[in-house]
Amino acid sequence: MGSKERRERERSEQRQRILDAALQIITKEGFAALSMRKLAEKIEYSPASIYLYFRNREQLAQELSEVGFNDLLLMLSAAAGLPRAIDALHAMGAAYVKYGIGNPAMYRLIFMGDSEFIDAAFGNQSKDSAGVRAYGVLLDVARRLQSDGVMKNVPLIELAELIWTALHGIVSLRIGCSRMKLTPPERLARLATETIASVTGD
Amino acid sequence: MGSKERRERERSEQRQRILDAALQIITKEGFAALSMRKLAEKIEYSPASIYLYFRNREQLAQELSEVGFNDLLLMLSAAAGLPRAIDALHAMGAAYVKYGIGNPAMYRLIFMGDSEFIDAAFGNQSKDSAGVRAYGVLLDVARRLQSDGVMKNVPLIELAELIWTALHGIVSLRIGCSRMKLTPPERLARLATETIASVTGD
DNA sequence: GTCTATAGGCTGATAGAC
DNA sequence: GTCTATCAGCCTATAGAC
Numbered sequence A, B: 001m002g003s004k005e006r007r008e009r010e011r012s013e014q015r016q017r018i019l020d021a022a023l024q025i026i027t028k029e030g031f032a033a034l035s036m037r038k039l040a041e042k043i044e045y046s047p048a049s050i051y052l053y054f055r056n057r058e059q060l061a062q063e064l065s066e067v068g069f070n071d072l073l074l075m076l077s078a079a080a081g082l083p084r085a086i087d088a089l090h091a092m093g094a095a096y097v098k099y100g101i102g103n104p105a106m107y108r109l110i111f112m113g114d115s116e117f118i119d120a121a122f123g124n125q126s127k128d129s130a131g132v133r134a135y136g137v138l139l140d141v142a143r144r145l146q147s148d149g150v151m152k153n154v155p156l157i158e159l160a161e162l163i164w165t166a167l168h169g170i171v172s173l174r175i176g177c178s179r180m181k182l183t184p185p186e187r188l189a190r191l192a193t194e195t196i197a198s199v200t201g202d
Numbered sequence C: 001g002t003c004t005a006t007a008g009g010c011t012g013a014t015a016g017a018c
Numbered sequence D: 001g002t003c004t005a006t007c008a009g010c011c012t013a014t015a016g017a018c
Helices: A003-029 A035-042 A055-079 A085-103 A104-111 A117-122 A130-146 A156-176 A185-197 B003-031 B038-041 B057-080 B085-103 B104-111 B116-124 B132-145 B158-176 B185-197
Strands: none
Touching: A003 A035, A003 A055, A003 A104, A035 A156, A055 A085, A055 A104, A055 A130, A085 A104, A085 A130, A085 A156, A085 A185, A085 B116, A085 B132, A104 A156, A117 A156, A130 B185, A156 A185, A156 B158, A156 B185, A185 B057, A185 B158, A185 B185, B003 B038, B003 B057, B057 B085, B057 B104, B057 B132, B085 B104, B085 B132, B085 B158, B085 B185, B104 B158, B132 B158, B158 B185
């Protein structure tokens, strides 16, 4: 009986269509502009039908943020793969900033949200979420830096957060203050990672 | 004829009453929750009457953000007054974080807003706005650091932005991800400013 | 100056017909 | 599964009475 499988496939295709349209909307107009009505119109559906695939707007946003975390994870993992820890740090910084500046609406949704998607990505959820794994990539780079003598007198967690907040600051200031003239973010990211890497030992 | 002056005084008192109530609302519930209706209810007024004092919600928010910038400026100025540049840096970092963590809704409004209050505070507006002056305090500390040999091979502006984005990252990550367990922000700020201060010369 | 009343929107979500 | 119609609420802003 293939008809049951066909129905399930069609159902998941439809879910994906909805997610794609939602992603388009928040990319172009931001998360605040994502309404069920607008979304329905985009996929030529009635608003009511979306509720057959997603419990509510919150769940939709939740799943969108998972897509974002996955994209970020992919970019960070690739960068962190470099053999020398210091190269991995610079590449990770560049990748983080590139992701944030290239996907401001998604970055906002994930890291600057009024809602609590990060908590969902980290806390109560599956231990293997993209968010947790991305944080793992950061921790790993920090650990390798310390074994190369960089900031080895500081707790690992604090070094990791120092790196993260430095990069997050560069991205989020730019997103929040979009019309201000600032130093190019790639340049600032490089400066930040070089500053951190230059602190050797105690 | 004191009656004209009395009317003007009463008018500005009423304006202040509205601003105070608005500040209370955004402090407790965030800027998104600030509506003209809710504001009117709080001061026991009709919604329509608020429009006699403020052109629209945007102008109200604009003036609120100026209050915030002024508070921040006061804290930063005091900190930056320390005689040794490095002490000024640490104190400024502590003050910035204290302001941001202590006033998350206002910090959000000013630096993480969807609207463009920072542009108003810096760009087209008066050259003597609190925002411009706060940035001036930061620039001054950066200049003094460089004349003490800290990061003197980097353009002044970039050092200033490095400091700013580091502190902003600490504050805004905490505000955006409120339920995550992170290192205390004062500790991270100290780590960040010490890291920067430790980079001497070329 | 302050009010009531209202125009003209928007929103998330659901009941019930088909 | 999908629709129409609708509930119940929110919002900014304004016109016009007092």
